[in-house]
Amino acid sequence: MNGALPFIAAAALLALVLGFLARRGKDMNLEQWTVGGRGFGALFVFVLLAGEIYTTFTFLGGSGFAYGKGAPAYYILCYGTLAYVISYFMLPPIWRYAKEHRLYSQSDFFVRKYDSPALGVIVALVDIVALIPYLVLQFKGLGIIVEIAGYGAISSTVAIWIGAAVVAAYVMVSGVHGSAWTAVAKDTMILVVVVFLGIYLPVHFYGGFGPMFTAIEQAKPGFTALPPHGESLWWFSSTVLLTALGFYTWPHTFASIYTAKGASALRKNAVFLPLYQLILLFVFFVGFAATLQVPGLTGSNIDLALFKLSAKTFDPWFVGVVGATGVLTALVPGSMIMMTAATLIANNLYRTVNPSADDRQVSLLAKLLVPVVALVAVFFTLKGGETIVALLLMGYSFVTQLFPALVLSLARRNFATREGATAGIIAGVATVAAVSLTGTNFHTLPWLPPQIQDLNIGIVALAVNFVVLIVVSLATRRATAPASAAAE
Amino acid sequence: MHSIRWLAVIPFLALIIGPFFVNRVTPFVLGLPFLLAWIVAWILLTSLIMAVIYANDPANQEDEP
Numbered sequence A: 001m002n003g004a005l006p007f008i009a010a011a012a013l014l015a016l017v018l019g020f021l022a023r024r025g026k027d028m029n030l031e032q033w034t035v036g037g038r039g040f041g042a043l044f045v046f047v048l049l050a051g052e053i054y055t056t057f058t059f060l061g062g063s064g065f066a067y068g069k070g071a072p073a074y075y076i077l078c079y080g081t082l083a084y085v086i087s088y089f090m091l092p093p094i095w096r097y098a099k100e101h102r103l104y105s106q107s108d109f110f111v112r113k114y115d116s117p118a119l120g121v122i123v124a125l126v127d128i129v130a131l132i133p134y135l136v137l138q139f140k141g142l143g144i145i146v147e148i149a150g151y152g153a154i155s156s157t158v159a160i161w162i163g164a165a166v167v168a169a170y171v172m173v174s175g176v177h178g179s180a181w182t183a184v185a186k187d188t189m190i191l192v193v194v195v196f197l198g199i200y201l202p203v204h205f206y207g208g209f210g211p212m213f214t215a216i217e218q219a220k221p222g223f224t225a226l227p228p229h230g231e232s233l234w235w236f237s238s239t240v241l242l243t244a245l246g247f248y249t250w251p252h253t254f255a256s257i258y259t260a261k262g263a264s265a266l267r268k269n270a271v272f273l274p275l276y277q278l279i280l281l282f283v284f285f286v287g288f289a290a291t292l293q294v295p296g297l298t299g300s301n302i303d304l305a306l307f308k309l310s311a312k313t314f315d316p317w318f319v320g321v322v323g324a325t326g327v328l329t330a331l332v333p334g335s336m337i338m339m340t341a342a343t344l345i346a347n348n349l350y351r352t353v354n355p356s357a358d359d360r361q362v363s364l365l366a367k368l369l370v371p372v373v374a375l376v377a378v379f380f381t382l383k384g385g386e387t388i389v390a391l392l393l394m395g396y397s398f399v400t401q402l403f404p405a406l407v408l409s410l411a412r413r414n415f416a417t418r419e420g421a422t423a424g425i426i427a428g429v430a431t432v433a434a435v436s437l438t439g440t441n442f443h444t445l446p447w448l449p450p451q452i453q454d455l456n457i458g459i460v461a462l463a464v465n466f467v468v469l470i471v472v473s474l475a476t477r478r479a480t481a482p483a484s485a486a487a488e
Numbered sequence B: 001m002h003s004i005r006w007l008a009v010i011p012f013l014a015l016i017i018g019p020f021f022v023n024r025v026t027p028f029v030l031g032l033p034f035l036l037a038w039i040v041a042w043i044l045l046t047s048l049i050m051a052v053i054y055a056n057d058p059a060n061q062e063d064e065p
Helices: A005-021 A030-038 A042-053 A056-069 A071-100 A106-113 A117-149 A156-174 A176-206 A209-219 A233-249 A251-258 A263-276 A279-293 A299-313 A316-353 A359-383 A386-400 A403-409 A418-438 A450-454 A458-479 A483-487 B002-017 B034-055
Strands: none
Touching: A005 A156, A005 A176, A005 A316, A030 A176, A030 A251, A030 A316, A030 A359, A042 A176, A042 A251, A042 A263, A042 A316, A056 A071, A056 A117, A056 A279, A056 A299, A056 A316, A071 A106, A071 A233, A071 A251, A071 A263, A071 A279, A071 B002, A071 B034, A106 A117, A106 A251, A106 A316, A106 A403, A117 A156, A117 A251, A117 A299, A117 A316, A117 A359, A117 A386, A117 A418, A156 A176, A156 A316, A156 A359, A176 A209, A176 A279, A176 A299, A176 A316, A209 A279, A233 A251, A233 A386, A233 A403, A233 A450, A233 A458, A233 B002, A251 A316, A263 B034, A279 A299, A279 B034, A299 A316, A316 A359, A386 A418, A386 A458, A403 A418, A403 A458, A418 A458, B002 B034
């Protein structure tokens, strides 16, 4: 037993208790379980949206990125901000349509808009293939955090099993209500802990932000601006644009739009979420502070920068508090992902095969699938090798492929036909898979100008997707009545 | 009224095109490297822009129940 463990255990217990309490007074039918009865006000929607963004990736990866690479990490600040701007215009029509048609999942949205159950199945499959590695990433982060913050008293394997069991239990009982309640606890803690670390560490080690960045500039000239090659300006801008577009196509983020009570809650959040994005700035400060204080971490170990520096600076009990915060950053997004994946399988795969299933059966199946999803993710976390890493890198690019068909469907007259949307998504996803699995990027094409070489390769998949969508839509438009007529 | 919504284009210009003109470490602004200070300033301004759009959006007056 050491000083850190009680805090980490308390975090897991807190999540469990809040997760169970969230159920009180609700009849947990499918609508309550998966979209909170469409009754969440601005605050709950805020913590859900923020809860999905501030994951272990933010906590470990954000600080590690700043530690290991410097300025390229800024892209994380930018893409979220732009995604919120898009959200102001994009989310209210999605919300309204989902409410009118009583939709539960992202796949439902495509089924309705394009009047195509087949497209729904494709979207559900793309979603699940992207979600499982994302869940694995959370579990991996959880294992690392508990092992380091607990000074090795609990192995990462044990931590992953316990974490998965806690989340699966409260998701089964309370669904999205559990996620929202635990997200409130998580966001309060992360706000306090990260802002404290981001201010204390630079002041403690360097005497302030200015002196810290001066010291970094002396030791590593140019580290805090973008490099001329590789992760250059061209990489930065193309990546910010791509990831901003893909932001709300994540199925668990998409489903949390449905939980809103009204459209103005979504618009209000577009005003406040950019400010909340600044938490990342403090995460970066921690990473920058670590650059000169705990040098020498390389490869995937750069993600340990925050905890290495905390362990060097603070008493074990406070490392425990940081660890507890880290645990919550894994559990909350984990709960959303599990619930979304289980809903997709039950509602969009099973119900397609067995259309006579009623809501009660689908709801029961979804809840029973939660521990199954958790087990699959734990299996990949503990056993997964290269495959899962490849999938992780592909996940974001996969869901981004849903963007063109989604955005066009919001127009009054949808240009894209059912066939066009389907073909575009398939072409885009196939391009992502081909590019990722063969390790292609523009750098392997030496005849291209260097600016183009630095562009994010995801641009290609999105372009292929869009071109196929247009061509197939034009071809099928004359043959059949436009899908938009059926959808509207 | 509708034209105010076009303000939303500005953050994209500032954060996607803008960095090409401000990719430098110095001068420091409030202790931050120049590029980082630029980005942080535009995040604050983005929030402000969205607040202006929100305040002028008729959709928020006739809100859904």
